[in-house]
Amino acid sequence: MAARMQGLVIAPNKTAVVADIAVPEPAHNEIRVKVHSVALNMVDALYTQYPLGELGRVVGSDISGVVDKIGAGVTEWRVGDRVAGLLQGATSVTPRPGGFAEYAILEQDLAIHVPAGVSFDEAATVPLCALTAAQALFIRLEIPAPFPSAYTFAPPAIDAPTILVYSAATSLGLYTVELASLLRTPSGKSYRIFATASPKHHAKLLALGAEAVFDYRSPTWVEDVRKASGGISYAVDCISENESTAVISQTFVESGGKIAVIRSTGWDKEGVREGVTPLYGAVWQGLGHELIYNNATLPASPSWRAFSVAFYKFLSAGSAKDSSRFPISPNPVRLMPGGLAEIVSDAFVLIGTFKVVDRPVEATAHGDKEWMKPVSGEKLVYRV
Structure with missing residues (x-):
């Protein structure tokens, strides 16, 4: 029997739920990541509320974790390496899976090496x-x-x-x-x-x-x-x-x-x-795959993908002043309590699917829990 995992997937009625799904297997030039932390972006909430493509797809864009398995042809990574990466989690009609799950797949040249001085929580804020x-x-x-x-x-x-x-x-x-x-x-x-x-x-x-x-x-x-x-x-x-x-x-x-x-x-x-x-x-053009997005087909762009590879290598090399850090600082982190099951009820509520200018700013707009205060100058992060 194939191994199973927990993942946050698009469900009926404009929501996402934690479901028991198959653990993905890395293909040629791919690595499998045991996900440690995920960071939230507005697109994750937006395309859960207004889903594109088929239901049942894993949501989520930003992840960090440890290389768990390598596919054929992988030469840049070993099991145990610390990485971060960007996935196109259910944000287009194109059926590409996201990263809000226990395991996720990255292409080897689009994974970011996480330096020793950067936490998984910080690293998850970087890719998108x-x-x-x-x-x-x-x-x-x-x-x-x-x-x-x-x-x-x-x-x-x-x-x-x-x-x-x-x-x-x-x-x-x-x-x-x-x-x-x-x-x-x-x-x-x-x-x-x-x-x-x-x-x-x-x-x-x-x-x-x-x-x-x-x-x-x-x-x-x-x-x-x-x-x-x-x-x-x-x-x-x-x-x-x-x-x-x-x-x-x-x-x-x-x-x-x-x-x-x-x-x-x-x-x-x-x-x-x-x-x-x-x-x-669209940032997704940087992944180098054809997209059906915003009612249009965006052809694969080798040059945008090559740019992404170069930029992620730049990040992976670390700062010239301190190789244990990225050359740019990760976003400040608000570590949210719970795991995948709380993303919809808490993080999606805070981020919303409306315009930033329309977000409520009152301290208790979403209740009196400290982690539910309005988001400002920080990134919401969950540990899986």
């Missing part, structure tokens, strides 16, 4: 949002990457490029600021990073490399950014909701530029300043 940030900066915005990349772009024409990270205290925003802080112009100058966030996060973002941080609730933040920066050259809109992209476009230099957005819809296209171009891309 760090790759999204890298794609935004080093593919869509065409900024030369600080690591060997499948994409080669000319350096900026100006010697002090400016980058705006909107909603920088989000998981994506934190990684975007960190990656942008590694950038240097051909003359060796740092890129100038500007950010928006709630005041309670300003000190952290300044410490991560932002030159200045602005309260997005301030009626003068656009004018304040323009005054401080002289005009923005590049921007990443880390929520891409309602008027956010249009407002960001007003901070740009006169010649315009590009904004990386993280949603294909949900943000107002009217009001985007002429000469400023919003650019969307």
